[in-house]
Amino acid sequence: MREAAIETQLLSKEYGNGRGCRDVTITVGKGEAFGFLGPNGAGKSTFVKMLVGLIAPSSGQASIFGHRIGSMEANACIGYLPELYRCQEWLTGLEVLQLHARLCRMDKTAAQRRIPELLEEVGLGQRGKDRVKHYSKGMQQRLGLACALINKPQVVFLDEPSSALDPVGRAEVRSILERLKAKGVTIFLNSHLLGDVEALCDRMALLNDGVILRHGTAAELLSKRSTWLFKVGGCSPFLLSWLNEQTGFQLHETVNQEAASPEDESVVWLEAELDNEEQAGWLNFLIIEQGMILYEATRKKERLEGWFMDAVSGLSHRGEKE
């Protein structure tokens, strides 16, 4: 069991309008990348703001590497990129980083070495001496990422880090995050870009109306909906009905979006939700036994986006099925 970087116990924040977070308990291990998902207004940003000390919890406890959230010790080991990062636009990018380095009590020599490296890393190497008011939103977001990383934090909290970035910027941010992860930095990622979360995060949680609905690794979350596809020749409605009777699987004809349509009209794609590979093997056996031709049997790769849409569809803002 690796050391806990972030630990929360029944952490709650109540607002007058009932929104916020309720009894959120999570543990993020050191060096782990944790994705925090949820629809707009679910309470993701509120939760992160509590962890970085911007919002005082109404109840519950939380710590970062054993230090109480909001304490100087906890803040010394974190980096935070707020959603839609804004900074003192009358400073240059270089000066903003110098300011953050001083606030982190960094050694002046170390800061002088680190700042140009960081500016280069986030793609602002040539614009460091420009005033921030001349930066685009995307450039400000990159600067925000550099600020979050100035003190070589052990934990970085990123609230929609790619929100203002173009596709190139997004790819660069993803690459930076992958490098951070490889270095053992703990990453807490709030993002709507589910592809990024799926690619980067070891574990993730789904929040709705301030309550965690599900959490686990991507594999754990996605395996709950294991869909299989079978490319079958010589199938008829009678045979399909017989297979369903024998197995109870609700096998049905479908269109495979990821493959070309079969040229032979007697060849079809069949789809079924199965619990495990044994069931798939049994179905393969029955198809062949009935004289049909099995060209292909494959587990449909579920994207996190599909899972997310399924998970939040039909939920009210109270996190309950409507």
Place this chain on the structure above:
Amino acid sequence: MRIIAGMTWKELLRKKVMLLTLLLTVVFLLAFWFVAQTIGKNDVFDGNGMISFSTMIARFTNGAFILMLGFFFGSFVIAFLAIFSSFSAVSGEAEQGIMQAMLPRPLPRWKWYFGRWLGYVSLGVIYAGVLFASILLITRYHAAIPQNPAALLRAFLLFVSTVPLLVSLAMLGSGIFSALGNGVLMTMLYGAGWLGGMLDKLSGSLRLEPDGLVMLHNLTGLISMAMPADSLQRRMTTELLSIKELSGIVDITSGSFSMLSGGTGPSDTFIIYAIGYTLVALLIGLYRFQRRDL
């Protein structure tokens, strides 16, 4: 705290707040120079070029009038500089999202708040000092000014005391109201204080019934309690002009002086109240900021 105060200085300089203030101050001082020159020409010399007693009185009278005219404007300038530099200190940065990137650093909130306060106050006090000295020097050149160092020091301290008072109050307000709302509120509050001061000055010449006069005094007293800045400025002119050299020679409560001068000015107790008011505003602002969700 030093880092935040330095950042505040840089902000006021980079945003050209100080540059514009200084440029307009130069314009004011030029105008003031010519006004002072015009008033100062009233000096009367006797035939052999010696300064007579009556000339000396005239020079002090002119000097007193020029000083009051200068500080009447000067008090407005430093008040508005203090208010408009700090009225969005908390709410403005919170609304823009700037604070959200700064405060998760290992920086106690009280240091951020005091740092900002110190930055605004120090720059305001330096500016007020320059303005104070400029008004005195110009007046001295064209007329005469009181030269009691203790009186000058007391007057200077009272003149600059409105800076911490207004900055503390503006920062407290910015932790409660939006930047725009706080700016309007502070301006109106300062305006009310100024109006209360004017009513107090004019009350003697309004020929009111005794009951009405009492009510007016109570009203202006309450206004002064709510916004002591104008009363401090009135006490400043009283301190500056009520020294031995002018005592009994120039009546600053009558004629054209009455609109500009402080009249009798508030008591020492009121000065203590104003200091307490400043400290309480600062501490309540800090207390609220410590607990504010961002």
